[in-house]
Amino acid sequence: MSFYKSFKCIAVCAVSASALFASAAVADTITLRGASMFDENHAYTKTLRQFEELVAESYDGDVEFDLRLNGELGDESDFVTFLQQGVAIDYAVMAPSNMAVFSPSIPLMDMPFLFRDLDHWNAALSSGVMAPLEDELLEKADIKIIGYTGGGVRNLASAEPVKDMADLTGHKMRVMGAPIQAQIFSAIQAAPSAIAYNEVYNAIQTGVIAGFENEAASIQNLKFYEVAPNITLTRHAITVRPIVMSGKTFRKLPEELQAAVLQAGAEAGAFGRNLESTEDGLKMQEMIDAGQITVLEFSDRDKLLEMVIPVQDAYATELGATDLLKAIREQ
Structure with a gap:
């Protein structure tokens, strides 16, 4: 058994060995456990800290938070399993595509090329x-959305420049695990592969893939620029990152704390959206100024928009979500 699998087993078994609020049975304090893939400087971690502060301010009882950073509890595929099972993690910020294993329709909310611009994105959320x-x-995953953060603009990051359709054709790149992600990038002639997020750096370094897609904050925070210094401004997505809580956890909370969680989730989401959308350009510029990245415009972006609409429509039809897609587009 690998160290990583051993760690996961230990983490889950240790938490499963005691009830979620075992300590609360003998004391007044409720402890909620969170997880972030990133350090304290990342917008998602700052958003979760804001959530914690807001809950503590508005709830009259005793509540404590145990937020584990830097992927200590695995990656988001692990987070979603823990949240669904009600073990190890009570709250987190998640990419919708990483929850598709339990809820097939959820990736529609951050489908590539869905939002025209930040105003459209904000209106929809x-x-x-x-x-x-x-x-x-x-219903399907027992994961409750309590707010929405995000706001980073996602672009291509690659070992070699990708400046037009000719370069994009056959480009081996990592995408998130939801099928719609692979379908969209296949439609624009890339060669997508859904590999684990924590394997991306080594996969580019060893030539398994030639690049991936992400927003500036994550490229900077995890130093992806070391292996993928070419950023192509496809602007294919604006991140939608739900702040989520395990349904099993939420139902066990006192009613007053449930209300505090919902209010704090909404307010922390607004805080996070403003933070990330503001920081996005700044972090990109910081990497440019440090000589860490080279930024290119994608010359055929209008062509990309034409190519993806039939794929989006077919996906919505398959899910029975044609009216929902239309409603999002019309915001």
Whole structure:
């Protein structure tokens, strides 16, 4: 058994050995456990810290938070399993595509080329239009969305420059695990592969893939620029990152704490959206100024938009979500 698998077993077994609120049975303090793939400087971690502060401020009882950083509890594929099972992790920020294993429709909310710009993205996230997807996630995965953060613009990052359709054709790149991600990037002639996030750096370094797609904050935070210093401005997505809580955890909370969690989730989400959308360009510029990346425009971006619409439409039809896709587009 590998060290990583051994660690996962230890983490899950250790937590499963005691009830979620075993300590609360003998004391007044409730402890909630969170997880982040990143350090304290990343927008997602800052958003979770804001969530914690807001809950503590508005809840009259005693609540403590145990937030594990830097992927200590695995990657997001592990997070979603723990959240669904109600062990090890109570709250986190998640990419919708990483929850597709339990909720097939959820990746629609951050499908590539879905949002026209930041105004459209903000309107969709604040309108309640995502409610059907929230309901499906709770029903099928027992994971509750309590807010929305995100706001980073995702681009291609690659070992060699990708400047036009000729370079993109056959480009071996990592995408997130949801099928729609591979379908979209296959439609624009790339060669997508869904590999684990924590394997991306080595996969580029060893030539298994030639690049991936991500936002500036994560490229900087995890030093992906060391192996993929060429950033191509495809601007194919604006991140939608739900702040989520295990449904099993949420139902066990006192009603007053449930209300505090929902209010804090909404407010922390707004905080995080503003933070990440503001930081996105700054972090990109920091990497440019440090000589860590070279930024290129993609010359055929209008062509990409034409190529993906039939794939988006077919995906929504398959999910029975044609009206939802139309509603999002019309925001």
